[in-house]
Every structure is written in structure tokens, then in C-alpha cells.
Amino acid sequence: MSLEGYLQRFKELRRRSFEVSLKIGKIAEREAWEQAEIRKPRVYRMEAEDSDDVGSLQDSVERRREKLMGYTMREYENWEKKLHEKEAKKDGANLQELAKYTYEKQLGKVKKYAGTQKSAKIWKDQRTGRINISDDGPLVNRLASDLERTSKERYVARRKEMERRDMQATPGGYINDKNKQFNEKLDRQLRDVER
Secondary structure, three states: OOHHHHHHHHHHHHHHHHHHHHHHHHHHHHHHHHHHHHHOOOOOOOOOOOOOHHHHHHHHHHHHHHHHHOOOHHHHHHHHHHHHHHHHHHHOOOHHHHHHHHHHHHHHHHHHHHOOOOOOEEEEOOOOOOEEEEOOHHHHHHHHHHHHHHHHHHHHHHHHHHHHHHHHHOOOOOOOHHHHHHHHHHHHHHHHHHO
């Protein structure tokens, strides 16, 4: 094929791509219009209509189905992703991500501390060929204290959360003093009945 043939082919492909993009735009516009029609609120009248409950029930089921079908796959996937993230946050299940974020945070702190002075000594051992790096004592101590402090904070928060869950789950859990007194009274009466 000559250069002119390639040029003609390129022009033809460009024209086709333009036509296809126009078609896609029209289809997307029509779908958006149809979805807008589905999502329009119903118009209510002041006078009550004489309709049977079965018809209105079927109508409401149909409206619900149409509304559910009005969502795009992208909206559904986003909704599902948000639900999954909420569950993961509740359970605290993804410990790998937590470890990664903690590592990156601590690394950022180390870089902040290390930027103040050039204190690490790097040398190569001539006999073994290894590269040796001497650690900066204050920097290592600061990192250790930061790690210890954050782990204590997480431990306390996790313990409080577990205590709160246990408090709600146990029958002896109470909301306030009045509730506590009432529960104690019920326990005493129950013990008296069992005797």
C-alpha cells in the first residue's frame, strides 16, 4: 500500500470514529433521558382515587423494580465498593493495609528526622565486600518511642471498643445508673424466685 492509500484509510477511519462517537453520544443521551423519566416523582391529586390495594401494591413493586433497573453498573459497583469498605473498617480485618500505612507513616517521620543532619555513616568492609551502615542512636530511639506510643494508642482504642461491644452484648450491660439499678433489682427478684 502506498502513502496515499494509508492516508485514504486514515481519513476513512477518522470519519467512522466520528460517526461512532456521535452514535454513542445519542445513545447515552437517550439513556439519561429515560432514566430521568423513571426517576421523576409521581404527581399526587388532592382527591383520593378509588383504586384497589392489590393494584397499588403491584404498581409500587413495578416502580421499585424500575428504580432499581435505573442504576448503572458503575453506580452499583461504587455502592458495593463503599459497603465493602465500611465492613472492612468495622471489622478492622485488613491488617495488611494498616501495617502498610503505619510503615509509611513511620518512614515519613524518619525522613523528617533524618533531614536535619547527615549522621549515618556508610562504609564498605574490604574483607567481606558488604556495605555497613551505622545507625544513628537518637534517630532509632525516636522511632522506637513513636512506634511504642502509637501501638499503645491503638491498643487502648481497641480495648475500649471491645469493652463497649461486650457491654452491649452482655445482659448485665447498662446505659446509665437507673438502668443499672433496675437490672440489679430484676436479678435479685430472679434469684428469689429460683429459691
